[in-house]
Amino acid sequence: MTAPMPADFPIRPAFWNVPIWGEIGVYLLAAVTIALCAWGVCLNVKRWQKSRSDRLASDPERRNRLVSEVALQSRIRETKAGRMHAILVLGFFVLFLGTATATLDWDVGHYVFGTQFLKGNVYLFYKLALDIAGLAVLLAIGFGVYRRWYTPSDLPRDARFVCAYSSLAFIILSGYVIEGLRLAVQQPQWMNFSPVGALLAKLFLATGAGTPALESAHIILWVVHGLAALAFIATIPFTFYAHLYRTPMGIAVRKPGPNGALKKIDNIEEQETFGLSSVAQLRWTDRAALDACVECGRCNDVCPAVRAGTPLKPRTIVMKLRDRAKEGEADGKKLVGDIVTHEELFSCTTCGACARACPAEIQTPDFIVDMRRHLALEAGEFPEGAAAALENTASVGNPWGLDPYERMDWAKDLDVPVAEEGERYDVLYWVGCAASYDRRARRIARSMVKILRAAGVNFAVLAEERCHAEFARRLGEEYLYQTAAQENIENLSRYTFERILTACPHCFNTLGNEYPEFEGGKFTVIDHPTFIRELMTSGRLRLEGGVTDELTVWHDPCYLARQNHIVEAPREVLGTLRPNKTFPKEAGEKTFCCGAGGGQMWTDQQNGKKRINVIRLEALRETGANSVATACPHCLTMLESARAVSGKEAEDMRIADIAEIVASAIPDEEKSA
Secondary structure (H helix, E strand, O other): OOOOOOOOOOEOOOOOOOOHHHHHHHHHHHHHHHHHHHHHHHHHHHHHHOOEOOOOOOOOOHHHHHHHHHHOOOOHHHOHHHHHHHHHHHHHHHHHHHHHHHHHHHHHHHOOOOOOOOEHHHHHHHHHHHHHHHHHHHHHHHHHHHHHHOOOOOOOOOHHHHHHHHHHHHHHHHHHHHHHHHHHHHOOOOHHHOHHHHHHHHHHHHOOOOHHHHHHHHHHHHHHHHHHHHHHHHOHHHOHHHHHHHHHHHHHHOOOOOOOOOOOOOOHHHOOOOOOOOHHHOEHHHHHHHHOOOOOOHHHHHOHHHHOOOOOOHHHHHHHHHHHHHHOOOOOOOOEOOOEOHHHHOOOOOOOHHHHHOOOOOOHHHHHHHHHHHHHHHHOOOOOOHHHHHHHHHHHOOOOOOOHHHOOHHHOOOOOOEOOOOOEEEEEEEOOHHHHHOOOOHHHHHHHHHHHHHOOOOEEEOOOOOOOOHHHHHOOOHHHHHHHHHHHHHHHOOOEEEEEEEOOHHHHHHHHHHHHHOOOOOOOEEEHHHHHHHHHHHOOOOOOOOOOOOOEEEOOOHHHHHOOOOOHHHHHHHHHHOOOEEOOOOOHHHOOOOOOOOOHHHOOOOOOOOOHHHHHHHHHHOOOOOEEEEOOHHHHHHHHHHHHHOOHHHOOOEEEEHHHHHHOOOOHHHHOO
16 A cells, blocks of 8 residues: 655645545535524414513613623633533534634635635644644543432433433534544644644554555545534534524523512502413523523532522422423422422522522522412411411511610610701611511611711601511512502601611612512612611721720621622721631522521521531531621621520620621710710
8 A cells, every 4th residue: 555645735635535526415404403493493483472472672782791600601601611611612613613713714715715824823723722622522421421420419311311411422522533533544743743643643554454444434424423513513403502693592581680679560459370380480680590491409419408408409399480481381280289299399599599500590589488478378278386476567567576766775875866858968778677676686776776876977867667568578478569659668768868878788679679669669778787888988987996906807798799799898808907817618699598588587498408507607616616697687687696506615605786796896985966
């Protein structure tokens, strides 16, 4: 056998060793493939459109979100598995780009301009880049296989994922073999710029196979590889790889604004049904969001209810809704009760950890609250213990059921100014029910008054303040919430002030993010860590003393850090007085819930093996700190409760709100002012 002459000049050999029928066939099949893929996508979109209509709200962040989460994979890259997925995406994109470039090189460069641009150093770089990209994809696939089938996890392991991994791996591997066969025949001097192909070529040559055998193997495998690649593209809408377009769509249609803001039921008194009790009530944007799920399980990994051992698993909720939407409800089973159980729904704290972790940004708590609304407003069903708090809020304006005339008892001997009509105030301090009635939380309100006076802030409190019933809304009792909202907005509108100051993240989220949906409900609202930092930065608040080297661990409240992205302000404030501060593993926007949200603070149910607040306190204690700082009266209550049941090892832990820590550092003469 005569050794083939090496190619002296590197240039892409399009359709090398491929007969004319193969060249023509690939174009015809490509057209059919694209048509089938487009048809599948259209079927998917039509299925979405059969749902209730829903106007896609204007969202100035939509473009930035798509760039960040789809193109840059920002959220996905937060975990080890996510980083491997990002490598797969990048490698896959480079391979796709390489295929598109090759098509342009031959169909446009060769046929239109009579020349190719994939030649010389450009071609060598092109070959090296594609080889590396293929290896990256194979590495990511190998990691995925190992993680899914060879490590303890609850990731799905059915045939869908076997096909997903094996089909993509086959396309990459067969592409390498085809290249190796070609290089074994041509043996160009530059073949090492295709390192995998060159290695395979040397192996083929080592077998002693002749040129005819190599060429025959090449054309057979070229056909098989081409058919596999085209079949992969054609079936994208019908396989797991549909997430290539479904996930970006889910991200695009997610609700604008903060995750913690729920959608209002408009004209609630005129509605005949409430919430979500049938998949027929899903909007097209809901179906698009549910279809975006890739079943990665990140939501389960961060969910406090899952960690506590309750029946709730966010991924399961999404998959039940998604599958029910596809299969229909002909079996007669109820969506709420039979498919999704009450125990699942009422185990959620609405902390938003699942939505924050989800690569598709599926707002699972919104679906849960919608199903709770059905139970609350149509069936009158609530978790055990919640009914009393709801009745108290409706009758006397606070969940404790205490006399509304006692709401200002926290301010005895402080001579706190009460808002008067016709007067102008820089700040209207919204005290909140916890700081008004709970004996421990009252110290927060008193500390805030000290801070406001020390800084010379022109402030007042609202005599007519009543519970905004945020907890009721998240339990599904939207009617009570809207009644309270309208009453509060009417009272607030009577007074003149620049901003509302809150010392509770739930109050902040409600007044700042949810009240604007009501007529006259747009107010400028500021949280107390941000406000305190503002006072300190401007020099209006002088802190003398109070600095200690005591190791203090900071607990981020969910509705402050995760739902409203307020992370740095409390850290800066705490750092001035507790320079020796630390943080648990789950902190910032990835904070772990205290267990109070979603109305859980007012329920007596114990669905889990362990209480969420105890789990959180243990994580805080693991930092070695004996002092805990936070910025939420509910977190304060839950952590104090956990400390009380955690035994002697937790007795020495001190838990305080950031307002208390700052107030303790105000000079004595200003304290008495």
